[in-house]
Amino acid sequence: xxxxxRPWTREDAPALVAAATSTPDLAAQFGGVALDGLEAxxxxxxxxxxxxxxxxNWAVVDDGVAVGNIGASAIEFRHDSAWVYYWLAxxxxxxx
Numbered sequence: 451x452x453x454x455x456r457p458w459t460r461e462d463a464p465a466l467v468a469a470a471t472s473t474p475d476l477a478a479q480f481g482g483v484a485l486d487g488l489e490a491x492x493x494x495x496x497x498x499x500x501x502x503x504x505x506x507n508w509a510v511v512d513d514g515v516a517v518g519n520i521g522a523s524a525i526e527f528r529h530d531s532a533w534v535y536y537w538l539a540x541x542x543x544x545x546x
Contacts, residue, residue, distance in 0.1 A: 455508040455520060457501040462509055463491035465516040469539035479519075479537045510538065517542035 458466075470476055470485035481498070485491050499507040504525045510518035518538035525532040 452513055454511045456511060458495045458499040458507055458509045458516065458519075460492045460495055462495060462516040463488045466491040466494065469517060473540040476537055476539070479535075510536075510542070512542055512545075 467485055467488060467490075470480060470491075480494065483490065483494055483498070485494055499509075499519065499521075501507055505521070505523045506525065507519055507521040509516040510520060518536065520534075520536045522532040522534050
C-alpha cells in the first residue's frame with residue numbers, strides 16, 4: 451500500500467463518484483451535491499476541492515486511486531489559522 455497526498459484533478463472524478471456512491475455517510479461532506487456522475491464530480495473538484503491561496507485540498511491517494519480528502523479552508527496567514535477537515539471512503543478506513 452502506497453498512500454500519497456496531492457491536489458485533486460479532474461481525472462479523479464471516477465474515484466470521487468465511487469467514494470460518494472459507496473459511502474452514504476459522506477453526503478454531509480459534499481454539501482448536498484449529488485456526485486452521481488462524472489460531470490458533477492469534475493465540477494465539484496473544480497469548485498469545492500480547490501487548491502489555492504485560501505483553500506487547500508489534498509486527495510488521499512491509495513495505490514493510485516483517490517479515496518479521501520484532507521483539507522484546510524478559511525486559511526488566515528496573519529493569525530496562522532484555518533479550518534481543517536478530512537474524509538475517507540469506507541473501503542479506505544481502518545487501515546491505520
